[in-house]
Amino acid sequence: MRWFGFGFNAFGQICVAEGKVKCPTELSGGGCCSESRHIRASWSRRASLSLDGGSCVSLSGFGDALSSESCRAPLAESRGCKDALLGELYLTLAFPDRIESWDLRKTSKTPSWRMDIQTQSESSGAPLNLPLVPGGFIATKPPFYRPLSPDLRAKSLALGAGHAVLLTATGAVYSWGLGSHGQLGHGGLTSEEQPRAVEALWGMPMSSVAAGGWHSACISDGGDLYVWGWNEVGQLGLPSQGLRKASQQQISQAGELHHDATKGEKSEEVFISIQAFPALLDVTPSCEISKVSCGSRHTAAVTTTGDLYTWGWGEYGQLGHQSFTTLDEPHHVEFFRDQQMRVVDVVCGTWNTFAAVIKEEETCSENKTPSLS
Template sequence: MAEEVQMHSGSSSGSDAVSGPIRRVLLISAGASHSVALLSGSVVCSWGRGEDGQLGHGDAEDRFSPTQLSALDGHEIVSVTSGADHTTAYSESQLQVYSWGWGDFGRLGHGNSSDLFTPQPIKALQGLRIKQIACGDSHCLAVTMEGEVQSWGRNQNGQLGLGNTEDSLVPRKIEAFQGISVKMVAAGAEHTAAVTEDGELYGWGWGRYGNLGLGDRDDRLVPGKVSTIQGEKMVLVACGWRHTISVSSSGSIYTYGWSKYGQLGHGDFEDHLIPQKLEALREHRISQISGGWRHTMAVTADGKLYGWGWNKFGQVGVGNNVDHCSPVQVKFPLDQKVVNISCGWRHTLAVTERQNVFSWGRGTNGQLGHGDSVDRNIPKIIEALSMDGSSGQHIEASKVDVSSEKAWVSPTERYAVVPNENSAEPFGHNGNDVNVPETDVKRIKI
């Protein structure tokens, strides 16, 4: 039983602190600019960018400290997964998947493209026993306990694996895996990877940089099997934005795809079209991996953390802002061992064996959880979630009355539609949104 301690009851930014027992952080998940954590007692916290509702607090406000997602209290949540600008959670007892945040392209799975500011159940998945959920930039997948895969959301490059390029507003079963039991899936920006119970590796979707591991740069509309790597069976897979990472049963790590920023870790900046063993970590047995937008993290069996790739905001966590094309060890106070890792687009989260949560990288929207918007290039403890926090665990509770808020927001209320070539230029606060490529058929925020 957790030690009972009294938490501080001060308030800040319209939130009250929650008092109660110290809660262990069970899972963390980082999105593009937001973060989510699952604590013991099925408490879900979120913080960071909230513009698209991805925090689930019923509003569009950023949160600079972990805030309890009260809408999920009592739902017995056992997993949380962040997409770029949306989030999912699963209740094992209710056999229900919830989603919220940016709804464009149907990535929330509710049959429309509306944004959601509070968690809502995905009706099409009701009653399924879910083993794992993966969320990419604009698409999601769920693996059932039976090894079947459901996918939904954006599909312009076939990343849903359904054999076409039509977006799917609701979850659909990937028929190509009929008779094949899938262990886990991973979702990148526009591609997807999977490992089967038999240790086979698959890739599909957008493949321009070799990120499918199939030896070419072609897209695939259905899962394609990656050639056996030296007879090794795969047990883990993760996707960065346009690169892929896998781990074999022997603990070896393989990377492939885009490497402009060194995110493959092979000591160069060359793309690889098939999985290549990461020789720099050959002496280590890898137990966990995570891919960011352009950086990669790996945890060894003895709890050491290594990072490499794009490091403009310090997201690799090694005390500088220089890109690294080979793995560099990330250091923690008291040499704490890492037990959980998650890469966001420009920030990284880690949980240590001492039940402390650390974050580093981009902090502009509060996604680091330190109460400010400062970037950091070495791990900093999130006081509010950590056993060794100087003031004890201090989790804020949102005051938003979610029952009085409008949960569904239609696209026309929040966005201007990107015009076609015959229309006037799209507009935003200061002209075009710089985060939206000109060639991307995507709504521009106003």
């Protein structure tokens, strides 16, 4: 599996010299993390997590105290970890028997915070899945440990800029935190201190959740994508008035817009600034959605056929369309299909995107049924 990155790169998160990367660029590994299985991203950094044998984390991006190099340096403190959570100031590592949070600004050889956990046996169920930990979850800043009611039966948790979206074992969705832009999905703009069920999704089991700056998303068991929250620059894939106005101004400046001819048509167009309830987004009618991730103001989704679609703010090239265009409709990232690559995972950083791919022939060989002789 190979990882590609595109978008904001001012600190070398994608390990190339440019400040903006509009064309998907393959990430280079280093040390024990040359074969990255997972990527975690913050605004100024990227963490590459290897789960092969000597599992470890390497950091790329803004210079930090833990790493002696600016890119691809495996952290000795991370050897043996099973998962990682990356914030702007702290790196949290999950080990079989403990959780550690390291301050990226300090050179201390001891973690800023540590919590011992019960060692998981082979029969103890699913492995650790940060930010979830036994009894609660880990935040990206102090206080790190936040308790959760065991009645929720949490399966996965996505942390946004100021809100959280939780998926239960039964497929129900809960949210809490800042709600000023409808990102909680409860129909209003109020905040919630405690987890509250997203009632609009009740009775429709979900398989995964995602949270961005001020918007959220989830995928149903049937592969349908639901989105809600702020749509200022089309990050929900819904018509954005500001984006359309900017586009019309550009066309007008080029002398190609006939206001009289389109006045009636534009007045009938419906724009969405805030979508406070979950809305079904038809990314592509031909296949289902398998993965979704949210950045600060953009979104990316992978289909069951291995295609990547992106939309929202694109001024750093984070949409992967080899341009700096912002879009309020899902668009297919042609690069990977042109290179005969199948996308299997996607992770949105704040202003960038990382996609995991395999070659199409690998997929064919995996699916090939051996002949009987």
